[in-house]
Amino acid sequence: MRRRMKNVVVAAAIAIAPAPIASANDCATATDQRTMNECADKAYKKLDAELNALYKLIKQRLKNDTDTTKLLVAAQRAWVSFRDAECKFSTLAVSGGSVYPMIYSGCVYRLTRNRIDDFKGYLMCEEGNLSCPVPSK
Numbered sequence: 001m002r003r004r005m006k007n008v009v010v011a012a013a014i015a016i017a018p019a020p021i022a023s024a025n026d027c028a029t030a031t032d033q034r035t036m037n038e039c040a041d042k043a044y045k046k047l048d049a050e051l052n053a054l055y056k057l058i059k060q061r062l063k064n065d066t067d068t069t070k071l072l073v074a075a076q077r078a079w080v081s082f083r084d085a086e087c088k089f090s091t092l093a094v095s096g097g098s099v100y101p102m103i104y105s106g107c108v109y110r111l112t113r114n115r116i117d118d119f120k121g122y123l124m125c126e127e128g129n130l131s132c133p134v135p136s137k
Contacts, residue, residue, distance in 0.1 A: 033098045040105035047112045054119040061123075061134050068133060083111045 027039035055076060062069045087107035094100045125132030 033102070037098075037101040037105070040102040040109070044105045044109045044112065047109055047116065051112050051116050051119070054116060054123065058119060058122060058134055061137075065135075072133075079115060083108060083115075086111065 026035050027042070030036045030039055058072060059069060062072060087104055090107055091100060091103045094103050122132060122134040125134060125136055127136045
């Protein structure tokens with residue numbers, strides 16, 4: 001009985017132990033939902049870091065223009081609210097399912113990729129482009 005209880009405790013400990021984050025190789029060949037969810041989240045987080053770096057760069061270029069900086073901050077907050085609401089809406093069909101994290105991460109990834117393209121465009125404006133809110137270097 002004691003040995004049986006020990007086996008149950010060991011099995012339970014293994015079951016609840018946190019799984020290691022999926023490696024790049026695992027992501028290329030992932031076949032289980034948990035790994036695919038982790039990979040999608042990892043990809044989104046990497047892209048989000050790129051977005052944040054570009055956002056900081058834009059804020060740096062706007063450092064002498066308080067009003068425009070306030071508009072950028074307001075626009076980014078509104079965009080984050082839009083992104084989150086859009087992804088909650090567009091993933092409603094799988095809400096609560098095991099595939100939800102992967103689908104949600106895919107949505108925020110796609111919208112973040114688009115926002116990065118916008119930010120890169122702002123940073124590439126040529127001198128004298130009056131439709132660009134960010135001054136050139």
